[in-house]
Amino acid sequence: MPDTPYLLAAVAVSAAVTWALRALPFAALAPLRASSTVQYLSTRMPAGIMVILLVYCLRDLLLTETRALAPVIALAVTVGLHLWRRNALLSILGGTAVHVALASLVFTA
Amino acid sequence: MPIRTPVVGAPDRPVDPLPVATIPAPVAPPRAVTPPALSALKDSATVGLALVPLGLAFGVLVTQADLAWWWATAFSAFIYAGSFEFLLIGLVVAVAPLGTVALSAFLVNIRHVFYALSFPLHRVQGRTAKAYSTFALTDEAFALATGARARAWPGRRIVFLQLYMHLYWVGGATLGGLLGSLVPEGVTGLDFALTALFTVLALDAIRDRLHDLPTPALALLSAVIARVLTPSQMMLAACSLFAVALVVRHFASRHFAKRQPDDRLSADRRPADLIPADEMPAALVPADERPADLIPADDSPADRRSVERRPVDRARNPHA
Numbered sequence: 001m002p003d004t005p006y007l008l009a010a011v012a013v014s015a016a017v018t019w020a021l022r023a024l025p026f027a028a029l030a031p032l033r034a035s036s037t038v039q040y041l042s043t044r045m046p047a048g049i050m051v052i053l054l055v056y057c058l059r060d061l062l063l064t065e066t067r068a069l070a071p072v073i074a075l076a077v078t079v080g081l082h083l084w085r086r087n088a089l090l091s092i093l094g095g096t097a098v099h100v101a102l103a104s105l106v107f108t109a
Numbered sequence: 110m111p112i113r114t115p116v117v118g119a120p121d122r123p124v125d126p127l128p129v130a131t132i133p134a135p136v137a138p139p140r141a142v143t144p145p146a147l148s149a150l151k152d153s154a155t156v157g158l159a160l161v162p163l164g165l166a167f168g169v170l171v172t173q174a175d176l177a178w179w180w181a182t183a184f185s186a187f188i189y190a191g192s193f194e195f196l197l198i199g200l201v202v203a204v205a206p207l208g209t210v211a212l213s214a215f216l217v218n219i220r221h222v223f224y225a226l227s228f229p230l231h232r233v234q235g236r237t238a239k240a241y242s243t244f245a246l247t248d249e250a251f252a253l254a255t256g257a258r259a260r261a262w263p264g265r266r267i268v269f270l271q272l273y274m275h276l277y278w279v280g281g282a283t284l285g286g287l288l289g290s291l292v293p294e295g296v297t298g299l300d301f302a303l304t305a306l307f308t309v310l311a312l313d314a315i316r317d318r319l320h321d322l323p324t325p326a327l328a329l330l331s332a333v334i335a336r337v338l339t340p341s342q343m344m345l346a347a348c349s350l351f352a353v354a355l356v357v358r359h360f361a362s363r364h365f366a367k368r369q370p371d372d373r374l375s376a377d378r379r380p381a382d383l384i385p386a387d388e389m390p391a392a393l394v395p396a397d398e399r400p401a402d403l404i405p406a407d408d409s410p411a412d413r414r415s416v417e418r419r420p421v422d423r424a425r426n427p428h429a
Contacts, residue, residue, distance in 0.1 A: 010210050014197060014214045017215050018214055021218045026230055028225075033231075037359055041352060041356070044355055047324050047328070048324050048351050049251075051329050056192075057307055082308070089159050092306055095304075096162060103298030
């Protein structure tokens with residue numbers, strides 16, 4: 001079991017690394033903001049990074065196992081709900097509820 | 110004549126301890142009186158509120174890992190990096206060395222380096238506000254602040270939005286930590302809330318740029334290649350591949366555009382120049398819709414352009 005000093009240190013280290021990665025690039029990139037290449041990147045990165053994060057979440061999906069059906073079906077429900085109602089909260093709650101139901105009751109490991 | 114959105118022109122007020130009185134616009138249409146704190150509350154109602162169930166899921170996972178409930182609060186308040194916090198539970202339960210924790214934080218969060226390219230920190234005024242804004246620069250804050258709707262948001266509205274999302278996340282996590290023991294044994298899969306959140310953010314970001322489907326396609330390709338070739342450092346590899354692919358595409362389209370006849374250039378420039386950026390619906394503004402080569406060197410993203418062109422707008426619309 002992790003003790004409190006270790007957990008505090010883990011939180012401090014994680015917070016420092018995360019904040020540094022978020023804050024320092026602004027100083028480094030400030031002189032580049034006028035560059036047309038940076039502007040080209042800046043308008044296109046957001047959509048692409050969200051796609052990468054989605055794939056990252058699904059990185060351990062083993063399509064050969066039936067267990068993978070739970071996230072695949074839940075993903076389809078999330079996408080379907082979002083294209084239908086465009087309500088972020090509804091899509092996330094719906095998709096997660098379907099996943100919890102399937103992973104806990106149907107495709108138990 | 111379209112009604113100007115006065116919020117666009119309002120100077121950002123600093124959030125730090127020295128508030129500067131803002132001179133109200135002489136003619137203030139009703140939308141001007143909506144304070145940024147209130148607008149941000151409305152902005153946070155969609156994707157932001159989704160952080161509550163996500164935080165709940167995180168809090169439940171913390172207690173399921175046999176950690177005290179308040180670690181859910183501590184993690185979410187001080188680290189505030191959703192996807193990494195889910196990963197961190199597994200690391201600390203295994204009492205991983207702090208060096209491993211630091212390296213994992215670095216590899217999972219390295220994508221934030223790229224956020225500085227698009228996030229409108231230049232609109233946020235004041236050292237404290239800027240510092241907090243970078244601290245709270247999560248994927249969700251980035252997605253909302255760089256979306257088509259956010260092009261005219263002043264800095265204060267963005268910082269308040271970040272603050273609300275931070276509170277939703279901490280509140281959800283704390284509640285999840287407190288209620289976690291009530292969740293029956295065998296209930297799993299709550300972590301899908303994170304996948305669902307990124308699904309929604311990706312769909313919204315793609316819908317903002319339906320004219321530019323090669324971008325999400327390149328990102329998907331980069332992510333799949335990175336997953337296959339470097340599974341342990343997928344995030345870093347995918348973001349780098351994607352950035353390189355975009356740079357190559359930029360120079361390729363520029364090279365290609367140079368072969369186009371010159372008369373296209375003036376014709377393409379005209380609409381954007383005649384309509385002030387802040388009077389167009391945000392979805393119609395994309396400066397990058399035109400071939401890269403046709404964008405003037407000083408053509409910044411719409412948010413800055415709306416500020417830079419203000420004197421011209423004033424000259425054209427003396428009533429504004």
